Amino acid sequence: MEIEWYLDYVKKPILSKDKGEKIVLIVEKEEIFEKLKKFADKNRILLMCSNNIPSLESITIVEKLAKKKKVFYLGDLRAVSLYNYLCFVFGELILYSDLKVKNDISYLGLKAKDIDERLMSRTGEVIRGQEQDVLDFLSKMKNAVNILKDEIDFLKKYDKFFEIEGFCLQNNLEDYVKKELNS
Helix, strand or coil, X not given: CCCHHHHCCCCCCEECCCCCCCEEEEXXXXXXXXXXXXXXXXXXXXXXXXXXXXXXXXXXXXXXXXCCCEEEEECCECHHHHHHHHHHHHCCCCCCCCCCCCCCEEECCCCHHHCCHHHHHHCCEECCHHHHHHHHHHHHXXXXXXXXXXXXXXXXXXXXXXXXXXXXXXXXXXXXXXXXXXX
């Protein structure tokens, strides 16, 4: 896959101070990181923001953390977010499709089951351009399909993606994260 356009967006990760937490929560966006800071402190969660596209530095940090702590990833229900999550799971930027799982990271992001008729009719954006290219690439990756089959199938079927901010207009972000962490 050609991802040169993608690499232009790579930023340095943001990491809260490690105080011996047993859980790490990776979020894609700084806005979500800021919204979850107090929640993370209160619930003893180490919070990390990958700033959308994971840098090699982010991937290395997560790889080290995954050896000692339980790691979760919170992102949108969109191809680029699924790609970002898989970069952490495979431990590298995905440039080809024959990769093996390297890190045990649970997907806590929006899932196909989270999108009901109400959300389907009010939010979501049509998949186009680079987003479509990433979805096509993920659809051909056997390991990606094995890990995120429902989400990839959903995106292909409905041709729409959903961002966590839209979901949180009708649902409490902290409640959603707490529920998913406990499931």
